[in-house]
Amino acid sequence: MRIIEDDRDYREFIKIIRDRSEDFGIDVLEDSKIIIEHVKKSGDFAVELYTNRYDRFQNNTFKVSQETIEEYAGKTERSFLDALSKSIERIRHFHEKQVERSWKFKDALGVELGQIIRPLERVGVYVPGGKAAYPSSVLMNVIPAQIAGVKEIALCVPFPDGQVNPYVMAAVKAVGVTEVYAIGGAQAIAAMAYGTQTIKKVDKIVGPGNAYVAAAKKMVFGTVDIDIIAGPSEILIAADETAEAAFIAADLLSQAEHDENASSILVTTSRELVGKVQAELTERIEKLSRKEIVQHSLENYGAIIMAADTTEMFDRVNEIAPEHLEIMTKAPERDVELVKNAGAVFLGKWSAEPLGDYSAGPNHVLPTNGTARFFSPLGVYDFIKRTSLINFTEAGFKDIASAVEAMAGYEGLDAHAESVAVRKRALGEI
Amino acid sequence: MRIIEDDRDYREFIKIIRDRSEDFGIDVLEDSKIIIEHVKKSGDFAVELYTNRYDRFQNNTFKVSQETIEEYAGKTERSFLDALSKSIERIRHFHEKQVERSWKFKDALGVELGQIIRPLERVGVYVPGGKAAYPSSVLMNVIPAQIAGVKEIALCVPFPDGQVNPYVMAAVKAVGVTEVYAIGGAQAIAAMAYGTQTIKKVDKIVGPGNAYVAAAKKMVFGTVDIDIIAGPSEILIAADETAEAAFIAADLLSQAEHDENASSILVTTSRELVGKVQAELTERIEKLSRKEIVQHSLENYGAIIMAADTTEMFDRVNEIAPEHLEIMTKAPERDVELVKNAGAVFLGKWSAEPLGDYSAGPNHVLPTNGTARFFSPLGVYDFIKRTSLINFTEAGFKDIASAVEAMAGYEGLDAHAESVAVRKRALGEI
Numbered sequence: 001m002r003i004i005e006d007d008r009d010y011r012e013f014i015k016i017i018r019d020r021s022e023d024f025g026i027d028v029l030e031d032s033k034i035i036i037e038h039v040k041k042s043g044d045f046a047v048e049l050y051t052n053r054y055d056r057f058q059n060n061t062f063k064v065s066q067e068t069i070e071e072y073a074g075k076t077e078r079s080f081l082d083a084l085s086k087s088i089e090r091i092r093h094f095h096e097k098q099v100e101r102s103w104k105f106k107d108a109l110g111v112e113l114g115q116i117i118r119p120l121e122r123v124g125v126y127v128p129g130g131k132a133a134y135p136s137s138v139l140m141n142v143i144p145a146q147i148a149g150v151k152e153i154a155l156c157v158p159f160p161d162g163q164v165n166p167y168v169m170a171a172v173k174a175v176g177v178t179e180v181y182a183i184g185g186a187q188a189i190a191a192m193a194y195g196t197q198t199i200k201k202v203d204k205i206v207g208p209g210n211a212y213v214a215a216a217k218k219m220v221f222g223t224v225d226i227d228i229i230a231g232p233s234e235i236l237i238a239a240d241e242t243a244e245a246a247f248i249a250a251d252l253l254s255q256a257e258h259d260e261n262a263s264s265i266l267v268t269t270s271r272e273l274v275g276k277v278q279a280e281l282t283e284r285i286e287k288l289s290r291k292e293i294v295q296h297s298l299e300n301y302g303a304i305i306m307a308a309d310t311t312e313m314f315d316r317v318n319e320i321a322p323e324h325l326e327i328m329t330k331a332p333e334r335d336v337e338l339v340k341n342a343g344a345v346f347l348g349k350w351s352a353e354p355l356g357d358y359s360a361g362p363n364h365v366l367p368t369n370g371t372a373r374f375f376s377p378l379g380v381y382d383f384i385k386r387t388s389l390i391n392f393t394e395a396g397f398k399d400i401a402s403a404v405e406a407m408a409g410y411e412g413l414d415a416h417a418e419s420v421a422v423r424k425r426a427l428g429e430i
Numbered sequence: 431m432r433i434i435e436d437d438r439d440y441r442e443f444i445k446i447i448r449d450r451s452e453d454f455g456i457d458v459l460e461d462s463k464i465i466i467e468h469v470k471k472s473g474d475f476a477v478e479l480y481t482n483r484y485d486r487f488q489n490n491t492f493k494v495s496q497e498t499i500e501e502y503a504g505k506t507e508r509s510f511l512d513a514l515s516k517s518i519e520r521i522r523h524f525h526e527k528q529v530e531r532s533w534k535f536k537d538a539l540g541v542e543l544g545q546i547i548r549p550l551e552r553v554g555v556y557v558p559g560g561k562a563a564y565p566s567s568v569l570m571n572v573i574p575a576q577i578a579g580v581k582e583i584a585l586c587v588p589f590p591d592g593q594v595n596p597y598v599m600a601a602v603k604a605v606g607v608t609e610v611y612a613i614g615g616a617q618a619i620a621a622m623a624y625g626t627q628t629i630k631k632v633d634k635i636v637g638p639g640n641a642y643v644a645a646a647k648k649m650v651f652g653t654v655d656i657d658i659i660a661g662p663s664e665i666l667i668a669a670d671e672t673a674e675a676a677f678i679a680a681d682l683l684s685q686a687e688h689d690e691n692a693s694s695i696l697v698t699t700s701r702e703l704v705g706k707v708q709a710e711l712t713e714r715i716e717k718l719s720r721k722e723i724v725q726h727s728l729e730n731y732g733a734i735i736m737a738a739d740t741t742e743m744f745d746r747v748n749e750i751a752p753e754h755l756e757i758m759t760k761a762p763e764r765d766v767e768l769v770k771n772a773g774a775v776f777l778g779k780w781s782a783e784p785l786g787d788y789s790a791g792p793n794h795v796l797p798t799n800g801t802a803r804f805f806s807p808l809g810v811y812d813f814i815k816r817t818s819l820i821n822f823t824e825a826g827f828k829d830i831a832s833a834v835e836a837m838a839g840y841e842g843l844d845a846h847a848e849s850v851a852v853r854k855r856a857l858g859e860i
Contacts (some may be wrong), residue, residue, distance in 0.1 A: 046577035076840075083836035091829070094543055097535065112522055112777075114793050118770060120804055136840050167840050203804040207574050223657070229652070244856070250849040274651035289844050322607040334823070340548060342838060344818035347542075350827035352821050352853060358831045358837040362818035365608035374550055374633040377818035378831040383582035386806035388792035390781050391763070396468060400520070400789045406513035407788040410506075410597050411564050414719050415687040416784040419680040426674070 001264075001281065001302040003274065014319065018370060020261050020301060024211040026377050027286050032186040032215040034378075039190035044197045048283075050187040052379050055129075055160045057182065063198060064180040072169035080167060084135065084174050087359040091139055094361030095147045098380035104389055114389035119149035122200065123383060124192035125167060125177070125226075126207035129158035129184055135171035136357060140378065142175045142366045148383035153177050154192060154202060158184025182208075186216035193220035203424035206378065208365075227382060228375050231368035232261035235353055236322035238313050238340075240336070241270035244349055248273075249280030249328060254376045256297040257290040263301035267316045274304055276354030314338035321372040324353045341372045397423060431711065431732040433695075433704065437496040443733050444749065445477035450662050450691050450731060454641040458513060462616040466531035469620035473629045480617040485559075487592045487612065510597060514565065514604050517789040521569055525577045525789030537583030541826030545802055549579035552630065553813060554622035554654075555607070556637035557598060559588035559614055565601035566787060569817035570794045570808065571637045571657075572605045581723075583607050584622060584632060588614025614639075614829060616646035623650035635806065638795075657812060658805050661798035662691035662731075665783055666772075668765070669741050671700035674779055675756035679710030681756060681783050686727040687720040693731035697746045704734055723774040744768035751802040754783050770785035771802045827853060 004010050029160035038046040052058050087335045104114025110266050125141045127133070138155075145153055155172060157164060159182040172180060181199060183191065189209075195201030204225040205217060218224045235255035237248050252264040266277060281298075288294055307313035314335070317325060321341035329335050332347035339345055343366030344356055357364045367375035434440050468476040482488050534544025555571045557563070568585075575583055585602060587594060589612040602610060611629060613621065619639075625631030635647060636657040647656045665685035667678050682694040696707060711728075718724055737743035742767070747755060751771035759765050762777035769775055773796030774786055787794045797805035831850050838846035854860045 019789070028839040079836050082838050083833040083840075086830065086833040087837060098545065099532060100530075105527065113791075115809075116766075116769075116775075121770065131509075136837060136841065182749075209498040222801070225801075246852050246856070250845070254843070254845040254849040257843055284848070288848075291840075294845065306476060310837075315686070333688075336819070337544075339546075339817065340551065341815075342817050344438065344820060345546075346460050347819070347821040350822040350824055350853065352827075352834075352849045354838055354843075354849045355822060355827070355834055356818070356820050357846065358835075359833045360546075360820050360822070362820060366818075367815075371652070371655075372815065372817070374815055376814075379545075379816065381811070385771075385797075385802065385804055386787070386809065387769065387772050387802070388796075388807050389766070389788050390790050390792060392780040392782075392785060392790070395782055397782075397785070400516065400785060401518040403513040403789045404782075404785050404787075406509050407517060407566060408784055410510050410513075411566065412719075413684070413687055415684040415724065416787065418539060418714070418718075419677075419684040419782045419784045422676050422680040423780065426676070 001298045001306055004303050004305045007182060010305060017263050017301055020263070020369060024215050028211045028215050032212050032219060035186040036190040036216055036219055038194065039187050040194045047183055047187045047191050047196055050185065051183050055158050055161045057159050059182065062182045064182050065334070066178060069169050069173050069180060072164060072166040073173040075166040076170040077371040081170060082285065083359070084171060087136070088139055088143065088174060088360040090359055091143045092147065095144050095380050099147060100381065100384065107396070109396040109399055110393035112391035113390065116389055118387070118389040119151070120203045120383050120385060121150070122152040122154070122202045123150045124202035124205040125153060125155045125187060126205060126209050126213060127155060128159050128209050129164060131419040132170050132208070133165035135167040136364060137166060137208060138171035139175060142177055143379060144363065144380045145383045146175070148380045150383050152179070154179045154181065154331055156181045156183050156188035156192065158182065158188070184198070186212045187212055189216035190221060191211060193224045204383070205333050206382070226363065227378060228371065229368060230365065232263065233258040234265070234322050234368060235262040235326065236267060236317060236320055237326040237328060238317055239266060239268045239270070239273060239328040240329050241273055243273060245273060245276030245280050247352070248277050248328065249284055252281065252302070252335045253284055253288065253294055254354055255324070256302065257288060258296040260293055260296040261301065262297045264298060265305060265320065265322070266301050267305045267307050267313050269307050269309060269313060271306070277304070310335065310338070317342065321370045323355070323366045323368045323372065326351065326353060343367045343372045343377055394427070398427070398429070431728045431734055434733050434735045435769045435809065447693050447731055452797060454645050458645050461640050462649060465616040465627050466646055466649055467621040469617055469626065472626045475618045475624055477613055477621050477741060481613050481767050482614060484615055485588050485590045486506045487589050489612065491628070491660045492612045496608060499603050499610060500813065502594060502596040503603040505596040506600040508812035511600060513789070514601060517750050518573065518604060519570055520789055520791040522577065525574050525810050529577060530814065537826070539826040539829055540680055542819065542821035543566070546817040546819055548817070549581070550633045550813050550815060551580070552582040552584070552632045553580045554617060554632035554635040555583060555585045556635060556639050557585060557587040558639050558645060560596065563595035563598050564796060565597040567638060568601035571607060572607055574607070574793065574808060575811045575813045578810045580813050582609070583714045584611065584629065586611045586613050586618035586622065588612065588618070616642045618846055619643055619646035619650060620726050623654045634813070636812070639811070651803060657795065657800065657808060658797060660795065662693065663688040664693040664695070664752050665754040665796060666695045666697060666747060666750055667756040667758060669696060669698045669703060669758040670760060671703055672760050673703060675703060675706030678707050678758065678780055678783070679714055682711065682732070683714055683718065683724055684784055685754070686724040687718060690726040691731065692727045694728060695733050695735060695750065695752070697735045697737050697743050698786070699737050702738070703749060707734070719794060723766070724785050740765065747772065751800045753798045753802065754786070756781065756783060772799045773802045773807055824857070828857070828859070832849060
């Protein structure tokens with residue numbers, strides 16, 4: 001893990017981590033485009049074709065029966081189901097706080113203005129199969145939509161070689177999603193965006209996926225809404241001399257195990273802490289099952305950045321704008337005030353980042369690679385839409401009619417002005 | 431204007447209006463891409479080059495001085511400035527209601543969870559020059575950002591042949607934006623997204639523009655955030671036999687004058703009303719300065735759709751999901767409950783759609799072409815970002831530690847589990 005002591009090295013490192021944002025190649029784009037067009041044109045036929053080809057899976061329907069869901073879910077352990085229940089309960093509780101209500105107000109002339117909030121009607125959730133099949137991802141994508149009031153949730157999860165991860169199916173069962181399709185890749189995204197004979201089209205698609213899924217989501221954006229496209233995962237730990245080196249090392253490693261493009265960064269004012277963290281890392285890394293991934297990730301995208309003081313420390317934090325930020329300083333509740341850009345902040349030594357991945361309550365779908373400058377965690381607000389309400393009285397109309405006419409006139413839109421004038425004439429005002 | 435009486439014609443019409451969504455050609459994409467890459471690499475030099483080429487405008491700096499802004503603004507009429515002030519006041523008042531506050535809560539174990547809301551730090555607003563230079567667009571894009579608390583707002587507006595619309599400059603002055611650049615097109619979007627020697631990069635770019643601007647915005651999305659890309663404008667008027675034909679005709683025409691791709695639709699249960707509206711249209715169209723545009727737009731994308739009853743009327747509304755929806759029925763305040771998808775609803779005969787374009791208060795940047803199914807009007811919420819707050823106590827940690835460890839274990843992420851285990855050992859729990 002490199003140690004960065006000066007600004008030049010720091011600038012270079014920023015460039016390195018920013019360049020991780022894997023823009024899929026033109027071949028992925030082209031392949032996805034072909035699949036999308038085919039599904040758009042041929043519906044189920046094309047979906048079956050690609051499912052057969054890529055997942056080596058053929059069935060008389062790709063709708064997953066309730067029995068199949070139950071069967072897989074039944075294979076999971078009691079201890080898993082207990083952990084799942086606890087997580088679901090906490091995630092629901094947190095997301096309920098995000099619910100926004102419609103509002104309106106009336107002015108002295110009786111004019112009513114407002115904002116109507118309604119849930120999206122139908123949402124598609126993509127869940128990866130294979131290696132990256134995570135039950136927690138089902139919870140984090142489905143629960144906010146349910147809390148928002150989305151009535152129809154369709155979930156696509158590939159069954160490579162006809163099999164699916166039982167823990168994922170247990171999560172699907174636990175959150176109560178019943179409309180499940182055993183399909184994946186660009187064909188699943190296209191099926192949800194355009195609809196097929198079997199699958200009704202949705203209003204929004206969320207959930208992580210491989211490069212083909214990400215490319216397909218970008219391409220159907222506009223026909224449906226999509227969530228933010230997640231980049232490789234990151235943690236930044238801001239720590240001073242009071243922090244526990246073992247906790248820091250463990251948390252850096254937990255991020256690094258995600259994949260080789262993950263980035264684990266320590267920013268600290270304490271040279272003493274650096275030595276201790278390095279020793280802990282060396283010892284701990286040996287015990288990990290995903291040791292090779294961890295080593296690659298730390299070597300390529302890991303760093304210990306020295307900061308002169310707290311101000312410089314949080315300047316670095318805000319420039320990097322990390323997905324996950326742990327603050328392990330003397331006064332984390334004070335220092336959090338200095339944070340401008342981060343997906344989620346974890347304060348103090350008991351707020352280990354993995355708590356947020358599973359059970360703390362807030363969403364684990366977070367902006368990556370500096371996009372916390374302008375993006376937010378996935379939330380209930382991603383599953384609603386707003387409509388402006390405009391309800392004028394005669395008196396209210398009279399009050400602004402001339403302003404509207406004038407603006408329209410100066411913009412050269414005389415039919416706009418006439419829409420006001422015809423009403424003024426009806427009132428005998430002209 | 432076609433009259434649609436059966437479902438087959440209705441389906442065909444839906445296809446016609448949906449196909450308006452002008453996906454710019456590959457040439458526009460390629461040209462924009464070249465410009466973006468050039469600006470990214472050469473900064474100001476490239477911006478000047480393209481400004482000189484496309485706007486035939488050369489200057490020793492493209493930063494617009496306060497004197498220039500004042501000079502242009504000084505050319506506008508008192509009546510315009512009054513209308514502008516009135517509009518600004520009402521737009522501010524409405525958008526202030528959209529402000530959201532950070533929140534947090536503590537549970538019985540002292541665990542604090544929350545959502546921190548902060549304004550974006552720096553936003554770029556694009557304002558078109560030439561024919562489509564609208565001062566109202568300055569208000570609608572700048573005011574929500576200001577209300578959100580965005581401190582730095584940079585505004586780009588092209589000066590074709592060295593000239594700019596004085597009304598636009600008066601609007602810029604009135605809302606108090608002082609950082610203005612006389613540049614446009616893809617070069618302006620690239621300059622804001624990547625920064626140049628003169629222009630500091632922004633976090634988000636909003637505002638309408640031509641095909642090159644729209645293509646460039648799509649391409650820089652991810653590096654910065656962008657607003658929804660607006661399609662051609664639309665109005666749908668849902669009216670029964672109680673509605674005033676003259677008002678309906680005037681409002682349909684006001685939408686049709688925007689451009690040839692605009693769509694004006696009447697959905698009604700009253701055959702008598704249809705005759706009256708047609709007569710009004712025929713008479714009124716003759717008097718309009720943009721008569722040819724209006725005729726094209728009505729012919730290609732206009733329709734009167736007959737509905738059997740109120741239920742069918744609002745089924746049509748919800749499927750079309752119009753940008754602007756006027757409800758002119760016996761009981762608009764009751765019928766608005768039936769609306770699921772619309773950018774803005776205008777109730778009753780005094781709520782003429784142009785009021786919403788300028789002075790009513792709500793934003794005029796609205797989802798078009800059916801995207802009201804999942805998109806919202808531009809608002810204060812588009813200029814903030816959220817950060818999740820996670821602050822665990824020892825007791826809170828103990829309460830969920832096992833659940834987190836279990837979930838991580840079943841997902842095969844043992845470094846995640848170890849981040850919890852190292853803390854449990856420190857507590858003497860293992």
